[in-house]
Amino acid sequence: MVREMEGAGLPTVFFSSIPAIPLAFGATRILPGRAIRYVLGDPSLPLDRERHVRRRMVEAALQALGQPCPRPTLLSLPA
Amino acid sequence: MGTLRIVHYLNQFFAGVGGEKHANVAPERRHGAAGPGVPMQKALGEAAEIVATVYCGDDYFNVNGEAAIARIVELIAAEAPAVVVTGPAFASGRYGMACAAVGQAVEERLGIPAVTAMATDNPAVELYRRSLCIIPTGESVATTGEIVERMARIALKRGRGEPLGRPDDEGYLSRGIRQNVIVPQPAAVRVVDLVLRKVRGEPYTTEIPLPDVDPLVPAPPLRDLKTATIALVTSGGVVPRGNPDRIEARRASRWSKFSIAGLDDLSSRDFECIHGGFDNELVAADPDRVLPVDVMRELEREGSIGRLHEYCYATVGAGGPIERARRFGRDISAELLAAGVQAVIMTAT
Numbered sequence: 406m407v408r409e410m411e412g413a414g415l416p417t418v419f420f421s422s423i424p425a426i427p428l429a430f431g432a433t434r435i436l437p438g439r440a441i442r443y444v445l446g447d448p449s450l451p452l453d454r455e456r457h458v459r460r461r462m463v464e465a466a467l468q469a470l471g472q473p474c475p476r477p478t479l480l481s482l483p484a
Numbered sequence: 485m486g487t488l489r490i491v492h493y494l495n496q497f498f499a500g501v502g503g504e505k506h507a508n509v510a511p512e513r514r515h516g517a518a519g520p521g522v523p524m525q526k527a528l529g530e531a532a533e534i535v536a537t538v539y540c541g542d543d544y545f546n547v548n549g550e551a552a553i554a555r556i557v558e559l560i561a562a563e564a565p566a567v568v569v570t571g572p573a574f575a576s577g578r579y580g581m582a583c584a585a586v587g588q589a590v591e592e593r594l595g596i597p598a599v600t601a602m603a604t605d606n607p608a609v610e611l612y613r614r615s616l617c618i619i620p621t622g623e624s625v626a627t628t629g630e631i632v633e634r635m636a637r638i639a640l641k642r643g644r645g646e647p648l649g650r651p652d653d654e655g656y657l658s659r660g661i662r663q664n665v666i667v668p669q670p671a672a673v674r675v676v677d678l679v680l681r682k683v684r685g686e687p688y689t690t691e692i693p694l695p696d697v698d699p700l701v702p703a704p705p706l707r708d709l710k711t712a713t714i715a716l717v718t719s720g721g722v723v724p725r726g727n728p729d730r731i732e733a734r735r736a737s738r739w740s741k742f743s744i745a746g747l748d749d750l751s752s753r754d755f756e757c758i759h760g761g762f763d764n765e766l767v768a769a770d771p772d773r774v775l776p777v778d779v780m781r782e783l784e785r786e787g788s789i790g791r792l793h794e795y796c797y798a799t800v801g802a803g804g805p806i807e808r809a810r811r812f813g814r815d816i817s818a819e820l821l822a823a824g825v826q827a828v829i830m831t832a833t
Contacts, residue, residue, distance in 0.1 A: 406719065406799075408700050409813025410828050415820060416703040417828040423546065423581060426607040427832075431700045440547055441578070442766045444720065444831045446773035459772065460779040463829070467789065470706045470714075470827045 407432040416474075418466040420444050424479050433474045436466055436482060488532035488643045491560045492521040493570040493586045495579045499539035504763040507543035511552060513559040514539075520572060520632050527636035532643065536563045542578040543763070545585075553589045560586075561594055567643030572601035572631050573608070575623045575735075575803035577761070580608035587616050597642040599656075601631050605805055609657065617642065618657045623735075623803065708790075712826040715793035717816060719801030719809075720767065720774035720833040721759025722750065731800055733760025739799035739812050741819070744792070749778035761802030762833055774831050793825050801832055 410417040411433060421427050422438035438444035445459045465482050496506045498519040517525040517534040525534050538559045545552045560568055568590045570583035580602045587598035601619035602608060609618060619638065621631050634655050641648060651658040667674070674691070681688040706712050723731055729740035744750070750771035757764040757771065772778045780792045797816050801809070820828065 406717070406801075406809050406813035406816070407830050409810055410717070410817045410820075410830070411703045412701055413814070413817035413821060414703045415817055415825065415828050416706055417830055420829070420831040422833060423577070423607075425581070425611060426577070429607070429611045433700065433702045438831065438833070441543060441762050441833050442764070443773045444833055445776050446766075446770065448766050448769075448773075456772075456778060459776050460782065463776050463779045463783065464788075466829050467709055467714075467783070470712075470829075471709055473702075473705050475702055 416470045418469050420462070420466065428477050428479060431477050433477055434469045434472075435477065435479050436462065436469065437479065487530065488567065488640065489563065489565045490528070490532050490534045490639060490643065491563045491565040491568050492517060492524070492534050492537045493556065493560070493568065493583065494519055494521070494537060494539045495545075495573075495576075495582060496539055496541040499537060501539065501541075507541040507763055509539075509541040510544055511538060511540040511555045511559055513537070513562075520628050523629055524569070524632040524636050527633040528640065531640055532566075532636075534569075535565065540582065542576070542582060545582040546578055553585055556586055557589050557593055560590060560596075565596060567639045568596055568598045569635055569639050570598060570600040572619070572621050572628065572635070573603075573606060574621055574625060575603040575606055577607050577803070580606035581611075584608040584612035584616055584618070588612060591616075599635055599639045599642055601635055604657070613657050614659050617648070617659070619655060620657055706827050710787060711790040713791040713793050713824055714780070714789055714827045714829060715795070715797070715820050715825045716775050716777065716780065716831075717797040717828050718774050718831045719799055720831055721757050721764065721800040722755055722767065722771045722774045722796075722798050723758055725754055725756045727756070727758050731758060731798070733758050733800060734802045735804045736800040736802070737808070739797055739816060741795050741797050743794055744777050744796050745794040747777060748781050750775055759800050759802060759833060761800070764833075767833070774833065776829075776831075780829075793820070793823065795823075
């Protein structure tokens with residue numbers, strides 16, 4: 406799906422809990438999800454902290470959308 | 485020749501521990517065969533014995549990565565097998581990755597040959613087929629009997645150190661290895677023969693299959709976030725409560741488009757997760773964990789992005805064929821472009 410969206414001209418960030426798969430399939434802007442059961446979040450945190458974590462992840466995605474990314478790349482999240 | 489020792493790797497489900505609720509169990513070893521290992525032992529007869537079954541929860545494996553692999557390899561090594569069999573994983577993405585990673589680790593670290601089996605469109609096939617002996621299966625667990633027989637036959641050969649024949653003859657996926665063989669006809673005669681077969685419409689098999697090159701032309705980056713309309717798309721199965729588009733929990737044949745206009749976050753009252761390929765309780769409790777409407781709305785309000793697109797798109801990425809995912813991607817892109825969307829955040833569970 407991501408390949409088709411990028412190919413159609415839509416820069417697309419892909420949050421994947423198993424980044425090795427999109428890397429092998431040639432998706433470009435890849436960010437690691439936290440876990441299969443909670444891609445963007447962390448149920449071990451209180452809700453406001455979890456939301457902060459999610460916001461940081463989405464901000465990293467927005468940043469990646471503004472960068473050229475010619476090859477499959479596993480980007481890193483801010484610590 | 486004595487009886488060959490075999491260790492079989494399974495996930496928690498096939499080992500009989502339990503389903504998704506038990507996907508977090510740590511690696512364990514039990515004596516003898518379990519699950520698909522039972523018919524496999526029948527197929528092996530006296531020639532080999534499944535001395536132990538090592539199993540691990542699919543989520544545990546995925547979350548713990550190298551630590552899980554190291555522990556599994558340790559459990560396997562303790563049994564000193566001549567060959568290790570993993571799976572069959574069929575179309576399960578997580579289980580396929582685990583079966584392939586365990587097989588590869590056993591070969592690399594212990595020098596013990598491994599055999600695995602899974603559906604040809606399991607994502608692990610693309611990643612591991614060049615290094616591993618993978619037996620292709622269908623999607624259906626109903627074919628287990630026939631598959632474990634083939635696994636048994638190839639495991640015996642590998643365990644005894646016998647060379648494998650051609651992939652098509654033996655029934656495993658080509659690893660792209662070329663072996664020199666002596667054939668009576670020179671290449672010029674063979675190629676003319678192939679051309680003649682092709683023009684006559686007869687079946688023929690190329691000697692040098694060309695790689696399936698399919699390069700991606702990446703999109704240019706967003707010029708200005710502050711004016712951009714951004715859409716959220718997921719294969720994580722979050723849909724409006726009641727699943728109005730009736731998206732299937734596995735092997736989805738369609739996608740759902742739903743409005744998030746005026747919503748500040750996705751509440752579990754109005755949305756649910758219908759993905760059938762993982763324990764989705766935590767996503768159901770807070771669907772923003774898959775579709776981050778809450779923080780996107782916040783960023784929109786602060787002016788960090790132009791607009792959050794008023795529709796989300798969702799499907800289920802569990803065991804569906806690649807060609808179908810492509811079609812979803814094409815159809816959704818066409819709608820997004822027509823609506824003036826400029827970028828996408830896609831999430832997968």
